[in-house]
Amino acid sequence: xxxxKHSPCKKxxxxxxxxxxxxxxxxxxxxxxxxHAMGQMGRQMVYLNPNNTILTQARQFCVDMALEDPDCEYxxxxxxxxxxxxx
Numbered sequence: 001x002x003x004x005k006h007s008p009c010k011k012x013x014x015x016x017x018x019x020x021x022x023x024x025x026x027x028x029x030x031x032x033x034x035x036h037a038m039g040q041m042g043r044q045m046v047y048l049n050p051n052n053t054i055l056t057q058a059r060q061f062c063v064d065m066a067l068e069d070p071d072c073e074y075x076x077x078x079x080x081x082x083x084x085x086x087x
Contacts, residue, residue, distance in 0.1 A: 010073050011044040013066040017058030018080040021051045026083045037086035044071070049080075 014034070016023065031047060038045040048065060052058035059077065066072045 011046060011069065011071040012038065013046045013048060013062065013069070013072050013075045015048045015050075015059070015062035015066075015075060015077050016080050017048075017050050017052065017055055017062060017077070019051070019053045019055060019058075020080075023049065023080050027080055030082070030084045033086040034084075046072070 014031070016027075016031070035045055035047070046065075046069070048062050050058040050061045052061070062077070063075065066075045
């Protein structure tokens with residue numbers, strides 16, 4: 001079983017802006033691992049994947065959404081080609 005430290009974060013926004021309109025399966029699987037780990041820790045996660053050919057606008061959309069949520073404490077941007085484990 002994966003053991004992660006509990007963080008005091010109320011809600012984490014994970015933002016993966018892209019311009020292609022699709023995300024490859026290995027990255028998607030990584031995000032599923034993270035979502036599962038966050039759930040096990042009792043933490044909320046919001047996953048945003050705006051599709052826009054102008055990445056600066058997609059990033060700004062993510063920031064705007066996070067700022068509108070009073071429970072959001074952190075925003076994490078991840079490239080759509082990154083593959084990683086939950087730890």
